[in-house]
Amino acid sequence: MRTTLNEDLAGRFAGIALGHVTREYPNKLTHGLAGPEDARTPSALHPVFYGSFDWHSCVHAYWMLAHLLRRFPDMAPAAAVRDLFDRQLTPEKIAGECAYLAQPGARGFERPYGWAWLLKLAAELDGLPDMPWAGHLAPLAEAFVQxxxxxxxxxxxxxxxxxxxxxxxxxxxAADHAEATGDAAFLALLRDTAERWYGNDEDCPAWGEPSGDDFLSPALIEAECMRRLLPRERFGEWFDRFLPRLATAQPMPLFRPAEVSDRSDGKIAHLDGLNLSRAWCWRALARGLPAEDPRRALMDRVADLHLAAGLPHVAGDYMGEHWLASFAVLALEAGEA
Structure with a gap:
């Protein structure tokens, strides 16, 4: 039976995130110092996203909380999530995040991973009616769009x-934000860039997968990017060229879950995320094919295999716990999240 997200599991994931989004230490800053005055604590640098070990993990934990709140507004931790957003997603604190971003030394800050997650958070908040949080976050989102x-x-x-x-x-x-806000010009830029970068790719060997600290499959996330941005017929043609041997479970590295030898090692723990992100991509890619396509059954099976390998490990050691639940939600909500 396919594992899906339910209210109990959503409450568990929300509880994990609530335990770390305001946990300031340990912390891994991505921060350049132009002088001694720049040596400040995480919460002084980032009034909102100072927890969860690093800035981007904190951002996507907020995304997960917003998504779970939208999907399960009566889950047990819902009041705590709303209280967190009321305290943290304020105009004053968002202005502090914008001020950090405006510094000359922050030009490449979190490019492109944190940029994309912030925009996905903004898109998710747009789906929560009668709440001020999306409006408060909007200046920061627009800065990343720019x-x-x-x-x-x-x-x-x-x-x-x-x-x-x-x-x-x-x-x-980023495509989710462009679509949620109706920004046709931004969506066109994303689509044109994807075509320019990936449109001529074919017969992907996936020979280097997985690398020792991957949490994304370069092959599968490229395919998922193209599924999201291309018209359905154009994607089908591209996908047939990109993975022409998929029906025979080739290239094999994409079909075998990664082994994780030490979950206390932050880099090795990335591989749990790889299993979850592969499950997300396989599920989403299967939905991008016609219902009668026989490859869909294979893709769903391999997605379930990867999900089973990663889902038991979203909590435990903090090296995984501060971020893995977000990727579990992506996998469980493929086609919805």
Whole structure:
């Protein structure tokens, strides 16, 4: 039976996130110092997103909380989530995040992973009616949209790694914000960039997967990016060329869950995330094919295999606990999240 998100599981995931989004330490800052005055604590630098070990993990924990609140408004931790958002997503604190972003040394801050997650959070908050949080976050979201607008036209090449710098992941999440806000020009920029970077790719070997600290499959997230941005017929043609041997479970590395040898090692723990993000991509890609396509059954089976490998490990050691639940929700809500 396919594992799905229910209210009990949503409450569990929300409880995990509530336990770390305001936990300031341990903390891994991405921060440049222009002088001694820049040596400040995480919460002084980032009035909202100072918890969860690092800025981007805190952002996508907020996204997960917003998504779970929208899907299950009566879940047990719902009041705590609303209270958190009321305390943290204020105009004053968002202005502090914008001020950090405006510093000359922050030009490449969190590009593109954190950019994309912030926009996905903004899109999710738009789906919560009668709440002020989306409006409060809007100036920060627009700052990141502008960063995409400035960066993408001059980015000659994509980045195809399985970590935070992957550009397909950035385009994929940014597309949700462009669509939610009706920003047709931004969506067109994302689509044109995806075509320019990936449109001619074919017969993907996936020979380097997985790398030792991947939490994304470079092959599958590229395919998911193209599914999200291309018209359905155009995607089908592209996908047939990109993974032409999929029906025979090739290339094999994409079909075998990653083994995780040490969950206390932050880099090795990424591989639990790889299993969850692969489950997300396989499920979403299957939905992008016609209902009668025989490959869908195979893709759903391999998605379930990866989900089963990753889902038991969303909590335990903090190296995974501060971020894995977000990717579990992506996998469980593929087609919805």
């Amino acid at each position: 960063r995409f607008r400035d960066f993408l036209p001059k980015a000659t090449y994509p980045v195809r790694v399985g970590t935070h710098f992957n550009t397909a992941f950035g385009l994929r999440l």
